[in-house]
Amino acid sequence: MVSFQDANYRGSWCCQLILFFIWLPTFQDVTARETHAGPRQISTLVELAKEPISGESGLFEPIEISPAVLPKYPYPTEPLSPMYTSFPSSPNRYLPVLTGKCPVNFSVSDISNIIDKTASDCTGALAALVGNVICCPQFSSLIHIFQGFFNIKSDKLVLPTAASDHCFTDIINILSSKGSNGTMLPTLCSIKPSNLTGGSCPVKDVSTFEKTVNTSKLLEACSTVDPLKECCRPVCQPAIMDAALQISGRQMMLNDNGNVAGEMNHTDYLNDCKGVVYSYLSKKLSLEAANTTFRILSACKVNKACPLNFKEPSEVMNACRNVAAPSPSCCSSLNTYIAGIQQQMLITNKQAIICATLFGSMLRRGGIMTNVYQLCDVDLKDFSLQKAAAFGLQQGCLLGSLPQDVIFDNSSGFSFTCDLSDNVAAPWPSSSSITSVSLCAPEMSLPALPTSALKNIGCNSGGVGFLVPIFSFLIFSTLLY
Incomplete structure (x- = not known):
């Protein structure tokens, strides 16, 4: 019969042998060599643009074009500076003529700052050239913010139809007086006075909204939006959609019960309800924070399509x-x-x-x-x-x-400011059929740590403890060598 002490002794020698073979290669001369990535090791735009593989998990970020792709001219003779316009040299400003029927003080600094920003982003003839990327996202944000600002002291989330017409006209007139191409904005950005009314959304007041929606979850998701992660790992966008579905679902139930005459496209009042959610956020957040959030969400949307x-x-x-x-x-x-x-x-x-x-x-x-x-x-x-x-x-x-x-x-x-590294070769597609292009880097996940096999061959704590001073001595000897 083998005693416990014998087993312990054999286990300790086992560990000694294993550690000896691990330590032995350190005596060999090793020279560090610089490794250069070959052409095949550099990822292409098409590879970086692939959709994540289903089932993978972990953190993944949107592609930043500058570091992800090497430009054809890595050392340009001169950097591309910001684009400065020469026309018009100064905006054509004048005092606006208001309807007098919109009960809003447009001179309040918060709303005035957002209007000034919108007028600058949609200035003159430049509005059409930057409409998709700069002007319309900012104009849309102004409309959402105005909904909340109009009802800041009331329980409402939308404007009455009569007031919406007058207020929309005043907004356009003020933007035009500040140099914006105001008359073109409604058509350019597909925004009309009815966007201020909540349309067909059945929930249009704060009390009903807060009874229907988990507002703490909504505000937590959208109070601070990460501009780099939101487009690939959305947090605020699904929270807004979830809230819109909840308040639009009330209308669906009414339709199903036959209490509302006629049929209505659910997509229409879902979009209307998303506008109501934006209005609620603009009431609860500072106007500047709301504008930042809405612009980031717009950027996620416009960058998904050509x-x-x-x-x-x-x-x-x-x-x-x-x-x-x-x-x-x-x-x-x-x-x-x-x-x-x-x-x-x-x-x-x-x-x-x-x-x-x-x-x-x-x-x-x-x-x-x-x-x-x-x-x-x-x-x-x-x-x-x-x-x-x-x-x-x-x-x-x-x-x-x-x-x-x-x-x-x-x-x-x-x-x-223009992108300073835009001399990047255009990506040639690998197929003639294209459904969508993902601009998020592939997901990466770490493999599970392997379970140690040492525990199955008699290496107990006693043997390892015996080797600690020996192993320390060997390391010290190696350093001196």
């Missing part, structure tokens, strides 16, 4: 269908087509990725299999506005994906 219009590229398809090497006729046709795109509007770097992929898929469906972007040296910034001399733009510009505003300075005029 805002450009693509006509059928038949001439490009005919010229480039069978090319396998740089072709003057193909590149000339492609550049001519893209020159038409460059007259539309300024877009963000993330929108440019989607636009380039969308257009490339159109070309692939037309039989062009070769990466003509690479053959013809097409960059991401080629899909944004180019050479707008009236606004001081000569090189093309991609806006950053995070919300920004148009800034006015008396000496330099209007300006905004």
